[in-house]
Amino acid sequence: MDARRRIRTLPRPLPRPLPRSLPRPLRGALTTPADPGFWRSPVRGVRFTAVLGVVLLAGLTLLFVTGLLSYAAYNPDLAAVNDKTPGKGWLGFYLFDWPTGPVWLYRLNQGLHVTVGIALVPVLLAKLWSVIPKLFTLPPVRSMAHALERISLLLLVGGALFEFLTGLLNIQLEYVFPGSFYPLHFYGGWVFFAAFLAHTALKLPQAVRALRGGVLREGVLPADRDEPAPPGPAPATVTRRGALAVVGAGSLLMLATSAGRSFDGPLRATALLTPRGGAEPGRGPNGFQINKTAAYAGVTRADTGEGWALTVSGPAGEIRLSRDRLLAMDQYSAALPIACVEGWSTSDQWWRGVRLRDLAALAGYPADRPPDVLVESVQRRGSFRRVALRDNQVRDPRSLLALRVNGEDLSPDHGYPARIIVPAAPGVMNTKWVGRLTFGELR
Ligand SMILES: Nc1nc2c(c(=O)[nH]1)N[C@H]1C(S)=C(S)[C@@H](COP(=O)(O)O)O[C@H]1N2
Ligand SMILES: [Mo]
DSSP, rough: OOHHHHHTTSSOOOSSOOTTTTTHHHHHHHHTSSGGGGGGOOTOSSHHHHHHHHHHHHHHHHHHHHHHHHTTTTTTTTTTTTOOSSGGGGGEEEEEEOOSSTHHHHHHHHHHHHHHHHHHHHHHHHHHHHHHHTTSSSSOOSSHHHHHHHHHHHHHHHHHHHHHHHHHHHHHSSTTTTHHHHHHHHHHHHHHHHHHHHHHHHHHHHHHHOOOOOOTTTTOSSSSSSOOOSSOOOOOOOOOOHHHHHHHHHHHHHHHHHHHGOOOOOOOOOSSSSOSSOOSSSSSSTTTTSOOHHHHHHHHHHHHHOOOOOEEEEEEEEEEOOOOHHHHOOOEEEOOBBBBBTTTTTOOOEEEEEEHHHEEEEEESOSOOOOOEEEEOOSSSSTTEEEEEOHHHHHHHTOEEEEETTTTEEGGTTTOOOOOTTTOOOOGGSSSSEEEESSSSOO
């Protein structure tokens, strides 16, 4: 150990040492949360915090990136009907044309976003617990720099809790935010991440030192003023390593009880904690997850029965196509998943129907250079009954107006008489009970 380091780790006088002779209940009564002696868990310490911090650094960065990608996948720049955060301004600077392959792209992105988010809950809570004494330190503000640091911490902690809460509420109690989940989660994400970057820049050196150096070793005193270890620790009931193992086991439990809803069959049954886990709805070709049933969406037999026809419009005018006429056109098959923003997905289903590019050709466009399309459902209310698809999505030969799935007609709940299915796109683009396709450049 060199001389400088030795000096830095010299014992400091402890703040207000507690009279050891007092009985325990009294020792507690004499202190307030602002008093370092109040916090007695021997598990708290810079290294414990640093280990959790590094896990969060990787995990929350992944959540931020997959979150931004998920938003890009909505084609928000294409049309107002797609833009779930109107007024995002320059925060949308990074938007790009979401590709149509590989077909599992959105499934992977959103599975990671939601499942990793759920699994990080115990880590986030443990990290906040490990530094909670600092919330109460007095004086609350020591200097201008300290004031700025505390404000950034407020945004950091508040932002993290806000993002986890809105995300979890959205997947657990679907649609508690009438149309407003997206802006809340999007803006919250940016606020949180800005504070997170500032915090990481400030604390990473300290975390690295803590992880490299032996601050956990017996008899070595903390090198940093910010050391969250208690000056008067209670007797240990668990080692720091043991406490980390408990947090890790909690994360694994969250993972094991939610990851299954990104798969079909027996694996889905393991997802006990989240919607779209558990049993598949029914058996047979249409026995895969349903987001909203026809009844929930207010779509009736009268809307989708004999009288139904698809309206296709473009430069060639307006064409009405019955289901029989659609079935008489060239039929194509594609194996594609449904992957919802809420993180659940199905494995590939075999969809069969008419290619969107062929419908664009009917509307008067060259089939190899089709334009964008506005898709509208016969559904009368609800925010997901219209969506705009970009030209690259219309052009992909796997993008279908599906009439059948897995060898059978679509069930009413999966969108009979016709639904959209597009490779690599969020589930919300796969409009069910389609009534109208309007082809044309949208931007
Ligand atoms: N008309 C209509 N289509 C819709 C929706 C809707 O609410 N209305 N929900 C979308 C969403 S969010 C998803 S994830 C998929 C789910 O398809 P599924 O119910 O067949 O699994 O349908 C999409 N198509
Ligand atoms: Mo969805």
